[in-house]
Amino acid sequence: MSLIGEERKNYILNQLNLEGKVTTNDLVTKLKVSSETIRKYLEELEEENKLKRVYGGAVKINLSREEPSHLKREVIHAEEKRRIGRAAAALVEDNDIIFIDDGTTTLHMIDYLLNKKNITVLTVSVPVLHLLIDYNNKMIFSGDIFFIGGKVNAAHSRVAGSVAEKMVESFYADKAFISIDGIMMDKGITGFDEERGRMAGKMMEHSKQSIVLTDQSKFGLMQFYKIADLNEVDCIVSDVAVPKQWKDYLGIKDVNWIHAK
Numbered sequence: 535m536s537l538i539g540e541e542r543k544n545y546i547l548n549q550l551n552l553e554g555k556v557t558t559n560d561l562v563t564k565l566k567v568s569s570e571t572i573r574k575y576l577e578e579l580e581e582e583n584k585l586k587r588v589y590g591g592a593v594k595i596n597l598s599r600e601e602p603s604h605l606k607r608e609v610i611h612a613e614e615k616r617r618i619g620r621a622a623a624a625l626v627e628d629n630d631i632i633f634i635d636d637g638t639t640t641l642h643m644i645d646y647l648l649n650k651k652n653i654t655v656l657t658v659s660v661p662v663l664h665l666l667i668d669y670n671n672k673m674i675f676s677g678d679i680f681f682i683g684g685k686v687n688a689a690h691s692r693v694a695g696s697v698a699e700k701m702v703e704s705f706y707a708d709k710a711f712i713s714i715d716g717i718m719m720d721k722g723i724t725g726f727d728e729e730r731g732r733m734a735g736k737m738m739e740h741s742k743q744s745i746v747l748t749d750q751s752k753f754g755l756m757q758f759y760k761i762a763d764l765n766e767v768d769c770i771v772s773d774v775a776v777p778k779q780w781k782d783y784l785g786i787k788d789v790n791w792i793h794a795k
Contacts, residue, residue, distance in 0.1 A: 542567070543575050550585055550594045552777050554718050554754040557591035594754050614749040614773035614794075615639040620646045621794035622711055622747050622771045628652055630708045633737040634662055636692035636730070637713020639747040641665070653677040656705055658684075658698060658733060660691040680705070687729075694729040702736040710734075710741035714748050716755035719783050722764050723748075724757040731759035743768045750774045764789055 542565050549556050561572045576592050579585045585592040619642025626632060626643075628651040634640050636659035644665045647653065654677055657663060669675035684698030712734045716724040723746055725731040738744040744767050764783075769790040770776075776784060776791040784791060 539575070543579060546575060546579065546592075547584060549779075550592065551750075551754045552779050554721075554756055555588075555591060555593045559590070561591070611749045611751060611773075616642050617794040618747050618749060618771050618773055619643040621792055622745060623647050625709065625745060625769070625771075625792075626650055626653060627708075630654070631706070632656070633702075633705075633707045633710040633712075633741060634659065635710075635712050635734055635737065636660075636662070636690060637747065639713045639749070640711045643711060644669070647677075648674050650677065654680065654707075656680040656682060656702075656707060658682045658693040660686075660693075690727075690730075692730070694727075694733050699733060699736050702733065702740060705740060707737070707741045709743045709745055710737040711745050711747060712738065712761070714746055714752060714761065716757040717746075717748055717752050717770075718754060718756055719764065719780055721756045721760070723761045723767065724755070725759050725761055726757050728759045731761045734761045738762055738766060745769045745771060747771050753777070 545565065546556055546561060558569055558572050562569050565572070576585065576587050580587050580592070583595065586595050615638060618639050622640070623643040623646030626647060630650070631654040634643065634655055634657045641659065641661055644662060647655075648669060655662070655666060657680070663679065663681050666675055666679050670679065682693055682698050682701050684693045684701065685695035686693055714723045715726050725734065744762070746767050746769070748770065750773060765787045767789050769792060771792045771794055773794055775793045
């Protein structure tokens, strides 16, 4: 295939990664080629297992319909998560009260909170709890720790359910740090699990600021449970700069974007 053909296919894949779907009519307009040419590109990309053709266009292949265990999640995109965690921790100020959810990305914040003074951390994450207790015993973390109690999900090392949600309702925080499993401009932020999604929503409701942590692999994905619309999010911290196709939309919604370098 010619270079220009490969460039067009790359454009299609980039749109899929951002929006989760493309339509033949839109691609004809954007790429200024015939619908037959677009169908040919979509067929070739489907043969390469890079998309799934549907009536009128194509959708992104979503291989992750089930949430991986906590141990598996820890090693996926580990370097990107470390950078995101460091950038998110920089948003925490002395004397802040913060919610930290059970994500492996938010877990990476902990090492960068040790120099903060008089902070209070509320969490449902067992690994976050263990790490904070360890640092507290070593006298390198001096803040207060609140563990949200309730039903324990052993596979994902977290607490969830109605008892935990009720406990969250007893607190108000300055910031909530939330990890997600999917993000689309028109669908908002989503997660695999309904209980976890409800918990994230409660944390956001009870915080002055809601901060989402996500690497680019979540772009264009829509998972089972809707956590919130984007107008409920104050800031997104990611391993890449804001996609230019999203910039205006996020500006309208007043969502700040931080590129974790």
